[in-house]
Amino acid sequence: MKGKLLVREARVVDPSQGLDRVSDLLIEDGRIGGIGGSIPVQDAEVLEARGLVAVPGFVDMHVHLREPGFEYKETIASGTAAAAAGGFAAVASMANTHPVNDCAAVTEYILKKAAVAGKARVHPVGATTKAMEGRELAEIGEMVAAGAVAISDDGRPVSDPNVMRRAMEYAKMFGIAVIEHCETLELHPGGVMNEGYWSTTLGLRGIPRASEEIAVARNIRLAELTGARFHVAHLSTAGALRSVREAKARGLSVTCEVTPHHLLLTDERVSSYDTQAKMKPPLTTEGDRQALLEGLSDGAVDAIATDHAPHHQDEKDDDFDSAPFGIVGLETAVALSLDRLVRPKIITLGRLVELLSWGPARILRVEGGTLAPGSRADVTLLDLERPFRVEPQSFLSKGKSTPFAGWELRGRAVRTIVGGVTVWSLGET
Amino acid sequence: MRLRSKDLLDIESLSAEEIALVLDTATSFKEIGTRTIKKVPTLRGRTVVNLFYEPSTRTRVSFEIAAKRLSADVINVSVSGSSVSKGETLLDTVQNLQAMAPDVLVMRHPASGAPYFVARRLEAAVVNAGDGMHEHPTQALLDAFTIRERKGTLAGLKVAIVGDLLHSRVFRSNLRLLTRMGSEVSIAGPPTLVPPEVEKLGARIAPSIDDALVGADVVMMLRVQKERMQGAYFPSVREYFRLFALTRARIERASPEVIILHPGPINRGLEIESAVADGPYSLILEQVTNGVAVRMAILYLLTGGGGEAS
Numbered sequence: 221m222k223g224k225l226l227v228r229e230a231r232v233v234d235p236s237q238g239l240d241r242v243s244d245l246l247i248e249d250g251r252i253g254g255i256g257g258s259i260p261v262q263d264a265e266v267l268e269a270r271g272l273v274a275v276p277g278f279v280d281m282h283v284h285l286r287e288p289g290f291e292y293k294e295t296i297a298s299g300t301a302a303a304a305a306g307g308f309a310a311v312a313s314m315a316n317t318h319p320v321n322d323c324a325a326v327t328e329y330i331l332k333k334a335a336v337a338g339k340a341r342v343h344p345v346g347a348t349t350k351a352m353e354g355r356e357l358a359e360i361g362e363m364v365a366a367g368a369v370a371i372s373d374d375g376r377p378v379s380d381p382n383v384m385r386r387a388m389e390y391a392k393m394f395g396i397a398v399i400e401h402c403e404t405l406e407l408h409p410g411g412v413m414n415e416g417y418w419s420t421t422l423g424l425r426g427i428p429r430a431s432e433e434i435a436v437a438r439n440i441r442l443a444e445l446t447g448a449r450f451h452v453a454h455l456s457t458a459g460a461l462r463s464v465r466e467a468k469a470r471g472l473s474v475t476c477e478v479t480p481h482h483l484l485l486t487d488e489r490v491s492s493y494d495t496q497a498k499m500k501p502p503l504t505t506e507g508d509r510q511a512l513l514e515g516l517s518d519g520a521v522d523a524i525a526t527d528h529a530p531h532h533q534d535e536k537d538d539d540f541d542s543a544p545f546g547i548v549g550l551e552t553a554v555a556l557s558l559d560r561l562v563r564p565k566i567i568t569l570g571r572l573v574e575l576l577s578w579g580p581a582r583i584l585r586v587e588g589g590t591l592a593p594g595s596r597a598d599v600t601l602l603d604l605e606r607p608f609r610v611e612p613q614s615f616l617s618k619g620k621s622t623p624f625a626g627w628e629l630r631g632r633a634v635r636t637i638v639g640g641v642t643v644w645s646l647g648e649t
Numbered sequence: 650m651r652l653r654s655k656d657l658l659d660i661e662s663l664s665a666e667e668i669a670l671v672l673d674t675a676t677s678f679k680e681i682g683t684r685t686i687k688k689v690p691t692l693r694g695r696t697v698v699n700l701f702y703e704p705s706t707r708t709r710v711s712f713e714i715a716a717k718r719l720s721a722d723v724i725n726v727s728v729s730g731s732s733v734s735k736g737e738t739l740l741d742t743v744q745n746l747q748a749m750a751p752d753v754l755v756m757r758h759p760a761s762g763a764p765y766f767v768a769r770r771l772e773a774a775v776v777n778a779g780d781g782m783h784e785h786p787t788q789a790l791l792d793a794f795t796i797r798e799r800k801g802t803l804a805g806l807k808v809a810i811v812g813d814l815l816h817s818r819v820f821r822s823n824l825r826l827l828t829r830m831g832s833e834v835s836i837a838g839p840p841t842l843v844p845p846e847v848e849k850l851g852a853r854i855a856p857s858i859d860d861a862l863v864g865a866d867v868v869m870m871l872r873v874q875k876e877r878m879q880g881a882y883f884p885s886v887r888e889y890f891r892l893f894a895l896t897r898a899r900i901e902r903a904s905p906e907v908i909i910l911h912p913g914p915i916n917r918g919l920e921i922e923s924a925v926a927d928g929p930y931s932l933i934l935e936q937v938t939n940g941v942a943v944r945m946a947i948l949y950l951l952t953g954g955g956g957e958a959s
Contacts, residue, residue: 420844423761423783423821493762537740539760541781 224248224264225640230274230601235574236590245274247597250640254593269601275573276589277309277598277638280550281580282374282399282453282477282525285311285342288329289318294530294618296330297337299550302528302617304644307554307633309598310341310588311528312580314374315352322347322358324366331367339643340636341598343369343586345399348387352376357387364394369584372399374453375500377435379405384439388448397449397475397583402435402460403427403501412541414487414502422490424540427502433459440467440474451583452476454527456501458511465520475583477525478512480549480556481623485509489623495536495543496623499529516575517567523580524572526553530619548612548619554600555608556624558631562604569604601635606646608632652950656768656775659784660825668826672794674946675939681718682941692721695752695952699725700742701778702758707913707937708778708788712755715944721752743767752952756780761818774951782816788912789822791943793830795936796867799908804831807904809861810852811893812871812920815842815882819912820871824852837861838871838893841882858893865903870895870911870921886919896922900930908932 227245232255234240239255246253246261280303286294296313303311313330315321321330327344334342346363350356352373360371371391377400378384384400391398408427413419415426436452440463443450455461455476467474481499486506489497497503515521526549536543554576562569581589588598608629612620635645650670654662663671681687697716701709709725716723728742739758743766746754753774756764761781768775779785797803808827814820814836827834828851836847837855848854855861862868873889883889900907909930917923926933 415845417846417849420847421821421850423781423818425782426845493765534738534740537738539739539758539763539766541760542739 222249224253224261225267226259226261226264227267227269227274227599227601230269230272232274232591233570233573234276234591235570236276236578237592239591240570245591245599247599247637247640250597252591252593252595252597255591271603272634273569273602273604274591275600275602276577276591277600277636278307278554278576279310279580279584279586279588280308280526280528280553281312281523281584283311283313283528283550284316284530284546285313286530287317287333288326292532295337296333296342298616298618299528299530300334300338300340300342301644302548302550302615304339304636304638305616306551307600307602307636308340308550309600309636309638310343310586312343312345312369312584314345315347315372316375320347320352321345321363322350322352324359324362327363327366327368339638341638343584345370345372345374347371348373348378348398349383354378354380354383357390360390361394364396369586370397370399370451372401372453374399374401377401377403377405381438381442385442385446388442388446388450392446392448395449395585397451399451399453400435400439401453402432402439404431404434407431407434412498412502413490414504416487416505418487418490422493424490429457429459429504429508432457432501433463436460436463440464440472443467443474444472449473454479454482454501454525455521456482456504456508456512458508461511461515461520468520475522477523477580478515478521479525479527480553481547483509483512483516484556484560485623493540494623495538495540496547496621496625498540498543498545499527499547500545513566516561517571521575522583524553524557524575525580526550528617530617531621533620536621547621547623548615548617549622550617551615552610552622552624554602555629555632556627558602558604559629563630597637597640599637600633602631603634604631606630606632606634655951656764657786657947657951658764658768658775658777660786660789660822660829661784665829668790668793668830671790671943671946671950672797674950675794675943678945678949679939679942681945682938687718688720689718690720691949692716692719692952695721696750697721697723697753697755697948698746698751699723699755700728700746700757701726702728703779705757705778707940708757711937711940712778712944715941716948718941719945719948721948739763739766740770743770747771753948776947776951779818781818782821783818784822785818786822787940787944787947788819789826790947791936791940792823792869792910792912793826794939794943795910795932796908798939799932800866803827806832806866807864808832808834808867808869809837809855809865810834810869810871811837811858811861811895813842813873814838814847814871815844816874817871823869824850835861839883839889859899859902862899862902865907868895868903868907868909870909872912872914873916873920890919894920894922895925897924897928900925910936913937
């Protein structure tokens with residue numbers, strides 16, 4: 221975008237530069253022009269931002285946009301509008317569309333759609349294997365050339381260790397991360413929630429935490445064998461985090477993300493058979509939740525991602541066994557994190573910003589996540605005091621399923637700027 | 650006194666007083682089944698729908714007879730798995746039923762929790778006749794009725810529950826009811842069929858059936874639910890019988906006045922020896938008789954009593 225925008229007197233928080241001070245932020249031709257105490261500019265549009273926080277545009281590295289194939293659940297237009305409204309300037313879109321994003325044609329289609337209809341940037345994640353069947357490698361090189369930023373069979377774990385090994389070896393050539401939904405499906409046929417007291421009480425089939433932990437441990441060993449960059453999607457258990465911690469200590473290139481719902485809820489939330497609490501991995505126990513919170517503050521966790529997984533209301537409006545796994549998250553993640561993680565001082569604002577911007581951007585190796593001069597002007601403005609009530613019916617996402625409906629929160633994104641252009645601001649949608 | 654909820658979905662939410670109310674009410678209804686004319690006008694003009702998403706003979710017939718003895722109009726709807734998968738969602742089924750304004754919906758469903766989904770959306774009273782692996786409250790109530798009739802009380806009794814605990818909604822309802830009424834419950838089964846953290850629900854996990862049976866006043870045998878088993882939970886029928894079946898020799902360990910219950914249908918020669926099922930301690934058929942009286946009581950209490958019980 222041509223032109224100048226001066227964001228005046230915002231508290232600029234940018235962990236990539238170790239920055240947290242009230243400054244002016246100049247955006248020039250879609251790039252960060254500079255940050256300074258008081259920038260005198262004649263010809264700029266001025267945005268008075270006193271009392272607001274300016275941060276690098278948030279990056280959600282785990283989103284299901286559902287297009288192509290499941291446009292009744294979500295589209296690139298609706299999903300990226302939801303992203304922008306939640307403060308995300310960029311999202312990584314998972315490959316389990318129909319057709320699966322396992323070749324350059326689909327990757328290109330997603331990017332073309334995003335260029336036309338997208339509010340937030342879209343970084344396509346290519347499938348690891350053809351049709352996500354876990355047998356043959358997808359055309360990873362072709363997809364990377366077309367713009368894919370990582371590979372993952374998210375939603376359908378790669379069960380064959382030899383296939384995973386080859387995928388890791390092959391992905392190394394492109395420097396991309398292999399993102400894996402770590403689950404050992406054979407361990408829990410029909411499982412719909414965390415296995416434990418609540419699954420026993422409710423008579424629902426359980427998914428033991430070992431399901432994730434076995435897969436994480438195996439894939440870490442394979443990452444060690446191959447030297448690949450391995451990223452654990454939506455990590456949910458204390459044991460899996462222990463493995464990641466240990467891998468990091470040994471110097472392996474292993475990273476992980478956690479979701480707001482695993483940070484804030486436990487399996488007790490399933491107690492009324494509410495399908496809004498049905499997702500994979502399932503909500504786990506208080507002990508796991510505490511471990512994840514610890515991982516946020518001590519650096520074991522690299523990113524907060526939503527695993528935004530919209531479904532049609534008719535699909536979720538069913539008995540617990542029949543309803544699909546997944547909830548939306550783009551429009552609640554930032555407010556939940558500000559109110560429930562930063563306000564009670566579990567993590568600092570700076571750390572949250574890192575987990576939502578610089579952290580994921582580095583894993584995906586995409587531009588963004590920083591306000592360093594010269595970088596792309598993706599900026600999110602936050603109002604830490606703005607009250608926010610979670611009302612699913614007002615979501616821009618087509619998906620309305622959230623376990624947080626009715627939550628009263630304080631703090632939210634109020635403006636999302638992508639490449640210097642305001643793509644969303646509160647009250648102007 | 651009445652039940653607090655419009656529905657009977659589980660034992661979990663029933664107080665000890667409510668449980669006693671159902672059992673006391675059932676006592677007065679049991680006599681009706683011994684008459685030549687086994688019918689009272691209590692529920693005349695009321696409509697009871699039996700909606701069964703799983704095959705059932707005993708429970709469905711029991712509810713049907715209970716409703717008919719109270720002069721209600723009864724409609725049985727059996728939904729086979731295949732026709733469900735053809736299209737109509739549970740929500741649509743419920744909305745259609747609502748449009749026909751039944752007074753009571755008796756429902757069995759393979760998904761745990763499905764009756765809650767229905768009850769929230771239906772004005773009629775919903776009775777859970779078994780949901781997945783969750784609860785089967787009327788079975789637990791008729792078991793309690795049967796025990797109380799013989800033993801005079803539930804408090805202080807030693808109860809052993811043996812078999813496939815993991816898949817059993819009968820077990821979950823009985824465990825809740827018996828612990829609430831003051832019984833001591835020991836459980837035994839192959840470790841593969843013991844639900845995780847079940848001791849937090851108040852059960853003592855016995856190391857073997859022989860241990861669980863020592864001094865037991867009541868033994869409840871559970872059916873091995875082959876249809877709910879995906880994968881190998883035990884190696885063979887022969888081994889299961891050897892380790893967990895209730896045999897004449899094993900009963901010697903229980904109290905001399907022990908009574909034996911089984912929710913049926915029984916797998917003869919798998920979880921119970923025929924000589925025991927048909928033997929002197931067995932109340933298996935008495936349970937079935939009592940089931941009608943207990944279900945009459947439940948239908949009566951959920952439709953507002955009416956004050957003309959007998």
